[in-house]
Amino acid sequence: MRFLLITRSEDDPWRMHLEETLAPLGCLDVVEKDLAIDQVLKRNYVAIVVDAAAVSEFSILVARIRAQIPQARVIVTTASPTWQRAREAFQAGATDYVERSLNASDLFASLEAALAKPVMPWP
């Protein structure tokens, strides 16, 4: 399985953490926001993880991804979740909005739960 992380830069320390966490499931590609849509169109990803802290106006990016690929599973991650941003993410078409935990088992559990969720229709 192949995952895509959209983040600020490839040097993001959380990227390493995510890569290790996702290792049992598959491999992780990393891309910056500006190249995200091109990358999404190039490969068939199981899930696209959007780092909300690194992408300003993440909801626009999520909506653009869903508009391009309606069946895409987009998971928004954040270090400080709020209900307003959660609403924004879901209204933009995100499959889930999860906390960016540094605990590997917590992160794995939340990503696994997000992967089990069906992708909602994109109206």
Add this chain to the structure above:
Amino acid sequence: MPKRILFVENEERFLKERKDSLEQEGYEVIPAYNPTEARRAFDQYRVDLAIIDIRLIDDTDEKDISGLMLAKETASSIPKIILTRFPTYNAVREAYGPNLDELPAAVDFVDKTEGPDALLRAVRRAFRIGTRYFRASQDEIREQLNKDHQEAREEANTQYRWSLTISILCAVVIIGGIGLALFRDVTAGVVSSLAGLGGEFVTYLFFKQLEHAHRRVDRFNEELLQTKRVETLLAACDQLSSDETKELVIAQIINTAARNWLVSSTQRSQNAGPLRIRGASNGEEPSE
């Protein structure tokens, strides 16, 4: 005809204030103060939209999610707005999470302290996207059903071919055994015939498996037909000239379809009667 909103809220004063503001905008509002009243109203009225508070039983109990449960249990063809005075990001995740039919339980989430304008905006948005959600989900359902139907037919065809081949081979062995017993060696002939009969028994077991595959094809045929009927009706609605009539007819189609699906799936789970095997192995469409 005004659009009808079911407002489920246990705070009477708050409900009255919001009901007045919605009525000023031309909506018809039916109040319900608890989950039981709400379920009754869902059965009794044609509801175009439901606004549901999360804590319907005890406002002081943070474990009270009776409103969310109500939103998840009732037909997802009716768009719902979740309302709360205690918003959390987990409550938002629950509200936008999938129902049993994999559609979101709610189309919007509003904090009570955001004021009447936020609720009005959410109501307008819900009416705008509610039907589109249903149509988008119809497309996905059809695609999935087509895929499952194809798989079930392939499974049935493979099992049918195997059963037929084994049956023919066994028949040859039985005939050969009889010939052997009559003209050459009686013992070898009897053993051969018994082996052939054993093979026919195995074929019978294969046929029993085949029945299961046929039952699956039967079910997918039925569901495909239901989906196609709804699609045809929705397509016919686009020809209606008045937007108001169009919305009303679409709402009726959606409600009827949801009810039919519920009834047929309940009947299917209760039905333990004889099998109805229809042309699965030869690709025929079922007759109604």
